[in-house]
Amino acid sequence: MSEFLISITPIDWLLDPLTHDFMRRALMVSALVGGVCGLLSCYMTLKGWALMGDAVSHAVMPGVVVAYALGLPFSLCAFVFGVGSVALIGFVKQKSRIKEDTVIGLVFTGFFALGLVLVSKIKSNIDLMQILFGSPLGISRSDVNQTLIISFIVISILLIFRKDLMLYCFDAKHARSIGINTGILHYLLLTLLSLSAVVGLQTVGIILVVAMLITPGATAYLLTDRFDRMTILAVISSSFSSILGVYISYWSDIETGGSIVLVQTLIFLIAFLFAPRYGIFKNQTLINND
Template sequence: MNLLDVLLDPLDYAFMVRALVVAVVSAVVCAVLSCWLVLIGWSLMGDAVSHAVLPGVVLAYVVGAPFAVGALIFGLIAVALIGLVRSTSRVKEDAAIGIVFTTLFAFGLVLISVTPSQTDLNHIIFGNLLGVSSSDLVQVALLAAVALAVLLVRRRDLTLFAFDPIHANAIGLSPKRLSALLLGVLALTSVVALQAVGVVLVVAMLIIPGATAYLLTDKFSRMLVIAPAVSSAGAVVGIYVSYYYDTASGPMVVLTLGMVFALVYLFAPQHGVIGKQVRSRWKKRASKALV
């Protein structure tokens, strides 16, 4: 089997084509958002929102509504509850996040255990990328388009908020509104990625691409290009590997992204552990040669 056959054989199956499209779309929108999450330090917030949507998905199934509606509602509820606990008590933000997301996630697990279903609701937790339907594909594409459009339209304001919220406030921008906007997009993006990798692994797609790009460049504009490129490539490679080695597709996508991050962590020219040392040695040798 030559390389062309390896690339084209999976595309003979409609479910593989849908899986690839959903994975790439999810990877791109998650990666773009992850650039801001990494800069602001909202990794735990991404984990919280992605887990908190679980009861919304189960309840949406019970009443026959689209999964995305229930997930989005509970994502926004989680954000509101975290803000409420943080602002009306002595509990700090990280504790508020932990309390809200673990409670809502446990609520979702209880609902799954008591809900009679002909559908395997465990797919919500671990993902069912190969079982994505045409309607799911359209839903993911629309939600991703909305999330990506908001991020791109407000990218300058959000970037200023990420780097210097005090300056943003001084020039007339509202850090609270920008924070709420970013959290709303986070909830929407979690719903998109839910179709691809499930609740448990959504946080990986929301953090790993941005963290990888952060080690490769010092410019935020380049991060917005590198992160989705790395994420979408990792999604495609992960799905192809899962096809040929018969592994779970969602976890394999995340594992691929994790391996890419490990390589960048070690060998990135400026910020990699080994790459930084090699670069330093070459500089010393160059300076000695010039002397």
């Protein structure tokens, strides 16, 4: 196998996977999902919602199991459970003295455990590994259509409410002071988070989808102070990571979701070390000069 890989030319490495229909679908969907998650991750980074993203991504698991068991679109049931988890987090937070981070941990672990129990009890052909780690190489045409529709909805809403959401994430108090309804924006952003978690399930699964919702934004945040540039960089890095991850998975026969997230993490580490203004080496140089 190693001798075969060495003999492959760069052109063959790029073009050979494209001869397969399943690879063309996987590359298209992965790039699209990467772009959607990368765009939303900028808002998540500004808002500091890493834990909320983790909660929603794990809370959709029971919905996926129920969808498979009842023969319903998995995206619909997953979205219902994702939004339900958000509503439950808000309800418990308002009705108790428990802090939000504790409530989030309680809700997402509870929903995730419910999903595991349902998988063990419901008689079906559910592949737990596919739910947990995704399977873009085996995505069906119907799933592609669902992903296209959901991605279009998320991107459209983010573009329409771009300025209001940016201000809300950056300074919610100021947004309220100038008359913006931050309550609506709060739940709108959580709804978009649930939708993005649903589309991310196809590529990296429940366990790793949170990385797609956080890492691209965190990477771009190290590279620029301007939000418009941040979104562009996040989308490019996330889509590129998804495409490269699928290629590496194809040629190396490794888990696709893990491959995508590892590429994203590598890009983050490069930015962390070498970012022009905020990289470790840049800061070290400034210290030495002083």
